[in-house]
Amino acid sequence: MLGSSVRSRVVFLALVAAVAASSYSGSVALAGHMSGWNHDHSKAGIPPRPSGLKELNDVFGQRCSDRSNNARSWWPHADWDPFGAGKYVEYHTYLARNIGFNIRNHINAAHRDGALYPGIGGYNCRLIDGSTSWSVHSWGAAVDTNWQRNPRYQDHWNGRGFDGQNYGTYIPDVWRGGFPGHRFFWGLSWPTAPDPMHFQYVTNY
Numbered sequence: 001m002l003g004s005s006v007r008s009r010v011v012f013l014a015l016v017a018a019v020a021a022s023s024y025s026g027s028v029a030l031a032g033h034m035s036g037w038n039h040d041h042s043k044a045g046i047p048p049r050p051s052g053l054k055e056l057n058d059v060f061g062q063r064c065s066d067r068s069n070n071a072r073s074w075w076p077h078a079d080w081d082p083f084g085a086g087k088y089v090e091y092h093t094y095l096a097r098n099i100g101f102n103i104r105n106h107i108n109a110a111h112r113d114g115a116l117y118p119g120i121g122g123y124n125c126r127l128i129d130g131s132t133s134w135s136v137h138s139w140g141a142a143v144d145t146n147w148q149r150n151p152r153y154q155d156h157w158n159g160r161g162f163d164g165q166n167y168g169t170y171i172p173d174v175w176r177g178g179f180p181g182h183r184f185f186w187g188l189s190w191p192t193a194p195d196p197m198h199f200q201y202v203t204n205y
């Protein structure tokens with residue numbers, strides 16, 4: 001009797017330790033998932049982020065050029081149809097590692113693909129709606145995520161994903177950081193025209 005109760009207590013403590021380790025912090029939880037995917041927080045993985053139109057052009061080059069959409073990754077629920085399989089999202093080669101390696105794989109490795117919701121889109125050669133300025137999407141330097149639930153002018157983030165769960169700001173937190181710190185600027189921060197779906201790799205534009 002004593003032997004079996006000691007044994008079950010040891011099993012119980014091991015379970016507590018495992019649960020504590022996996023929920024302790026993002027880094028510990030992710031550590032177990034680090035194999036089998038590329039994660040790059042070097043200068044190449046998270047390159048310098050430009051500020052203003054001049055630097056945007058210096059770093060990303062001509063808008064609507066080949067380099068603006070020569071990188072892509074597969075995102076579930078990127079299409080309009082909630083039951084669609086997903087779509088490739090295209091963006092600038094400068095962000096190939098930060099989006100394709102880091103952000104996309106963080107979400108997938110954390111088993112949070114359910115936090116995504118239609119639609120998701122990157123490169124788009126167009127003007128900003130209601131403006132004569134070019135959209136950051138024209139440089140392939142912005143991605144809109146979960147736009148059906150997070151339209152422009154909405155002053156908050158709706159974190160409910162495809163699976164119906166509320167993930168809070170999990171998706172925005174992966175785009176921008178603290179941890180893991182992928183350095184995108186969140187369009188929700190614009191005071192006059194908040195754009196919660198929008199994450200871009202330039203400030204002051």
Ligand SMILES: [Zn+2]
Pocket residue numbers: 039040041102103106180181182
């Ligand atoms: Zn990362």
Ligand SMILES: [Zn+2]
Pocket residue numbers: 137142143144197198199
């Ligand atoms: Zn956008």
